[in-house]
Amino acid sequence: MADNELEFVDEEDTALAPEDTASFSDAVLYSSDWTVETVVSQMCNANIEMNPRFQRRDAWSPGGKSRFIESIILGFPIPQIVLAEKKGKKGQFIVLDGKQRLLALLQFTGNAEGPRNGFRLSGLDVRADLNRRSYNAISDDPNRRDDLNAFLNNTIRTVVIRNWPNTNFLHVVFLRLNTGSVKLSPQELRQAMVPGPFSEFIDDAALASEHTRRLLGRTTPDPRMRDVELLVRFLSFREFLPTYRGRMKEFLDDVCQRLTDSWAQSKPVVEADLAEFNAAVDALIALFGSDELARKPGSKSFNRAIFDALVFYAADPTIREAMLAQPGPVHELYAQLMGDDQFTEAIESDTAGIPHTFDRLSKWGLGLREKLQIQFNVPELVQGDDGNVRIAFNGFR
DSSP: OOTTOSOEEOOOOOOOOHHHHTTGGGOEEEEEEEEHHHHHHHHHTTSBOOOHHHHTSOOSOHHHHHHHHHHHHHTOOOOOEEEEEOTTOTTOEEEEEOHHHHHHHHHHTTOSOSTTTTOOOOSOSTTGGGTTOOHHHHHTOGGGHHHHHHHHHOEEEEEEEESOOOHHHHHHHHHHHOOSSSOOOHHHHHHHHSOSHHHHHHHHHHHTOHHHHHHHTOSSOOTTOHHHHHHHHHHHHHHHGGGOOSOHHHHHHHHHHHHHHTHHHHHHHHHHHHHHHHHHHHHHHHHHOTTTTTOOTTOOOEEHHHHHHHHHHHTSHHHHHHHHHOHHHHHHHHHHHHTOHHHHHHTTSSTTSHHHHHHHHHHHHHHHHHHHTOOOOOOEEEEOTTSOEEEEOOOOO
8 A cells, every 4th residue: 555545534632621721812923034044044053843853754755845945946925834932942942834844944955864855956847947956056056146045035934832821722723724635643743742752762663663554554654643643542541541531632642741751660661562562453454454454344544543442452462362363253343333323433423532432442342352252351431539430440450
């Protein structure tokens, strides 16, 4: 399967509570026109976060980058970039919108890392005379001085957000900016908001993971970090399910922060969990096949809500062994649940809410326990001291 051919079904979190949005008006937004030279300088000085890890997830083709550079030289309108100032770090920013455009500028000017650094322009039709020319070739050619000035002095509208109240605010802005046909993964924002040893470890793990590439139908790391998010979701449900409050983005943010803060103690656990994740994916692909895993009948869409439930149980060695030994009952259960109205609603509507999250985990777990004739614990719904419903789980045995 070619890269990006696979559809990827996202879920929407439940509506934000009033206390989450009450302080949204405290944020300060302002716009300014930064020259390309200023933008590149800010990136080179590490004031705009464009670390090498992001550069390894390059989504634009050489032709797309070249046409972007050509548009700047021609003075065509350039889409704005949106930055959020880091908490406690005045003048340092994370990127909410425009990462690929910024990376193209960094690479073209020879200030990036990797094989595309200092690329030559290609596929241009309006300024075909610039094809096969690099930034250095243009800057060293006295006859190209006008082109160089047009490039460096052209302005890019830059929106800067300061005093943002909470991560929910940035998630809302981030997703509102990316409602087109290619929706960015919130994991990109999460990696920037919660930097540290866990963030670096899980990014490296995803970059090296054959298993996530098989799940996503890719031959390269996912440029939107959906491979990283699959691993983070798995770890979150496996180790922190009782802390889930029904909003997925907030849950994953919190888990990343917890693991970052306790990394010295958490690293062995995470490494062991990822080994079980790999074994679970191998087993699930053996059972369902790469093209059918976590899909509804007749659909090509990889459904993360289904996958969460499947991998939650398959990551346990005893349950996994029983599933592999009895593929017939496992397939029978899957077909049965695909015809169950409560289960299908739980994988299609408000998939991040506690009721539907519980329904998926509970129905698949109880069904496996019955079909495979083995005993293990399944998550339960309980009412907390605050009166809110929670998912209780303390291990399979």
